[in-house]
Amino acid sequence: MVRPPTRVTNRIRDLREEHRITQAELGERLGVSRQTVIAIEQGRYSPTLELAFQIAHLFDAPLDDVFGYRKDEP
Amino acid sequence: MEARAKTAAVLLGVAPAAWITYLALLVMRADGAPLSTTGYVDLVLWTIGGGIVVAVATTLVVHTRDRQAADARDREIEGRADAMGNAIVVLGALVALALALADTPSFWIANALYLTFVLAGVLSAAARLGFYRVGVPGW
Secondary structure, X not given: OOOOOOOEEEOHHHHHHHOOOOHHHHHHHHOOXXXXXXXXXXXXXXOOHHHHHHHHHHXXXXXXXXXXXXXXXX | OOHHHHHHHHHHHHHHHHHHHHXXXXXXXXXXXXXXXXXXXXXXXXXXXXXXXXXXXXHHHHHXXXXXXXXXXXXXXXXXXXXXXXXXXXXXHXXXXXXXXXXXXXXXXXXXXXXXXXXXXXXXXXXXXXXXXXXXXXX
């Protein structure tokens, strides 16, 4: 499996499903495109700190619960 | 494919196509004579102008269909791709400067700069396309 280009991981997909929000709706609320939401979910794009906080606030969760950081593996 | 990725894919082909057209027309016009003594200015201007028109038209058509405004990811991709293209422009400018200092005929200086623009456009468009398709690497 190809490793995503960013080490930032996230639970956005799970949180989105818990809150019954589609990618398009999330994008609309955040002011980004649906493709950007997909790219973040798939680890193809690390959101800016501001966008990360917006996402966490939207799900009413601490930043640490939404985002993680993958350490280097040997 | 995203609208901006589609535009990048088209632009990836436009610059080389314009340059190859220029070379083909120049060789035909030279008709065996040395290229550096062949009139090239109008060919450069027409092919660059044609490339710009095609690029602008493509961008307008693609973005008319998809009116999504640029977001943070688009701006980051744009910035990084432009920076990569600009690096090539700087290198090309240095080559052109060296040619000028060496009193090289203006034909070669102009062509070095034209090739620089083509390579910068190709690298920038390829980077843009890659960032959209594969992802944006962390710093």
